[in-house]
Amino acid sequence: MFPNSIVRTRTGLYRLYSTLKAQHVEINGVKYTTNPKICNVTDSIINLTDKALHLKESHPVGILRDLIEKKLNSIDKSFKTFNNFRPVVTTMENFDSLGFPKDHPGRSKSDTYYINETHLLRTHTSAHELECFQRIKNNIDGSKAGFLISADVYRRDEIDKTHYPVFHQMEGATIWKRTEAKDGSKEPTHIVKIRDDIKSVEDQLKKENVKITVSDDTLPLKEDNPKQEYMTDLEVDLCSQHLKRSIELVVSEVFNKKITSMVESKSNDIPKQLKVRWINAYFPWTAPSWEIEVWWQGEWLELCGCGLIRQDVLLKAGYKPSETIGWAFGLGLDRIAMLLFEIPDIRLLWTSDERFLKQFSKGSISSFKPYSKHPGSFRDVAFWLPMDKPDVHQVHENDLMEIIRNIAGDLVESVKLVDDFTHPKTGRKSLCYRINYQSMDRNLTNAEVNALQDTVCSKLVEEYGVRLR
Numbered sequence: 001m002f003p004n005s006i007v008r009t010r011t012g013l014y015r016l017y018s019t020l021k022a023q024h025v026e027i028n029g030v031k032y033t034t035n036p037k038i039c040n041v042t043d044s045i046i047n048l049t050d051k052a053l054h055l056k057e058s059h060p061v062g063i064l065r066d067l068i069e070k071k072l073n074s075i076d077k078s079f080k081t082f083n084n085f086r087p088v089v090t091t092m093e094n095f096d097s098l099g100f101p102k103d104h105p106g107r108s109k110s111d112t113y114y115i116n117e118t119h120l121l122r123t124h125t126s127a128h129e130l131e132c133f134q135r136i137k138n139n140i141d142g143s144k145a146g147f148l149i150s151a152d153v154y155r156r157d158e159i160d161k162t163h164y165p166v167f168h169q170m171e172g173a174t175i176w177k178r179t180e181a182k183d184g185s186k187e188p189t190h191i192v193k194i195r196d197d198i199k200s201v202e203d204q205l206k207k208e209n210v211k212i213t214v215s216d217d218t219l220p221l222k223e224d225n226p227k228q229e230y231m232t233d234l235e236v237d238l239c240s241q242h243l244k245r246s247i248e249l250v251v252s253e254v255f256n257k258k259i260t261s262m263v264e265s266k267s268n269d270i271p272k273q274l275k276v277r278w279i280n281a282y283f284p285w286t287a288p289s290w291e292i293e294v295w296w297q298g299e300w301l302e303l304c305g306c307g308l309i310r311q312d313v314l315l316k317a318g319y320k321p322s323e324t325i326g327w328a329f330g331l332g333l334d335r336i337a338m339l340l341f342e343i344p345d346i347r348l349l350w351t352s353d354e355r356f357l358k359q360f361s362k363g364s365i366s367s368f369k370p371y372s373k374h375p376g377s378f379r380d381v382a383f384w385l386p387m388d389k390p391d392v393h394q395v396h397e398n399d400l401m402e403i404i405r406n407i408a409g410d411l412v413e414s415v416k417l418v419d420d421f422t423h424p425k426t427g428r429k430s431l432c433y434r435i436n437y438q439s440m441d442r443n444l445t446n447a448e449v450n451a452l453q454d455t456v457c458s459k460l461v462e463e464y465g466v467r468l469r
């Protein structure tokens with residue numbers, strides 16, 4: 001995967017790039033022509049594109065997906081599910097259709113896996129929102145429609161116990177068709193309908209054993225998180241209530257399931273109440289936008305981003321102006337699954353070890369019992385960044401992570417910056433990263449770890465022209 005070719009860079013200097021010999025990659029049976037200047041997908045990532053853990057009904061991620069789908073559809077079955085979208089999407093789907101500005105950091109090569117200028121591995125399930133809005137268009141005749149999309153998403157990121165370059169999201173949306181009040185004194189039918197829908201969700205919430213305590217200081221709306229012009233204050237208020245209660249229902253269901261399983265296993269620190277909070281957020285395709293966090297074992301855990309869908313997205317999907325209002329959310333499945341099933345390291349979700357997989361079964365929340373703990377082995381890599389051409393050779397941390405991941409794969413548990421030093425006289429900068437090599441399935445030998453570390457060091461020199469210390 002890493003034959004070398006020399007490519008001219010922006011500054012006119014030459015840099016050694018890792019490019020693909022065949023100038024194409026095959027993902028889910030489809031061949032894509034790569035652009036060597038842009039392409040940063042690697043074999044180790046491509047190998048994960050057909051795993052679809054969210055579809056495995058006895059896998060923690062699949063069990064959780066099923067649980068949430070069932071709960072949301074327990075009220076009126078209004079959510080159509082889409083769980084088979086492939087991970088390669090266009091920049092149009094992932095960014096443009098959602099109104100991402102051209103210079104949005106999410107588009108950068110350091111954060112996103114690109115195949116060429118137009119194709120990438122989706123960074124979120126929102127990439128399929130536009131298509132799903134189109135596909136449920138005919139369902140809205142009955143005044144309300146919705147969808148749920150679950151899929152694997154890809155982001156270049158750091159390496160530790162809670163970060164992996166692939167994770168899973170569930171996207172949800174609900175829309176209502178607007179109506180006019182027939183006689184001036186009565187409320188329009190869609191307002192009555194949304195009020196009823198809120199009541200149904202609230203009734204479900206009341207049935208949960210442990211009630212959630214919600215704090216929300218995002219209301220009333222402020223200038224930095226404004227409503228859209230085309231919606232009335234009442235519509236914004238009702239849609240937001242329906243959105244927030246629906247997500248609270250999901251959170252409540254999931255954590256109540258966990259509490260029940262803790263009670264059964266006579267666990268000591270069973271929470272007596274569930275605290276969640278709403279905070280303001282920003283997403284280019286929703287306004288206003290929020291995130292929900294849950295207080296779990298001493299910290300706030302971010303679960304989900306959401307908001308009221310911008311009219312632009314609905315217009316692009318073919319809805320008539322001002323015809324439709326609604327909301328959307330995007331929820332991370334992996335971290336909730338780790339917490340529910342007590343999985344200590346995110347890499348475990350990807351293992352094919354039967355000792356892991358055999359512990360879970362469809363529809364049940366159980367606690368993972370570690371089958372072994374193999375010791376880790378630390379190695380430091382310290383290097384000087386090149387002085388002469390800093391703009392060309394600056395090592396982005398995610399590039400370094402990617403190099404290590406490609407060499408050591410799931411044998412690397414974490415990579416941490418432990419020293420960052422700038423020489424006071426020369427201005428030269430040096431970095432030191434500590435790599436923890438550790439396998440989840442077996443003991444690693446010293447020789448094996450040394451060989452991995454040597455390869456990492458030479459790759460850094462070769463790719464970035466760093467000088468090892």
Ligand code: FA5
Binds near residue numbers: 157164304329332
């Ligand atoms: C999004 O991805 C938006 N698409 C969500 C959205 C959808 C907003 C629809 C509005 C309307 P964000 O990057 O915050 O937002 O990710 C959403 C959730 O995915 C987070 O709350 C978190 O639970 C999860 N998540 C994000 N990054 C990671 C990661 N590296 N590892 C595991 N889970 C993650």
Ligand code: MG
Binds near residue numbers: 291302305
């Ligand atoms: Mg977020």
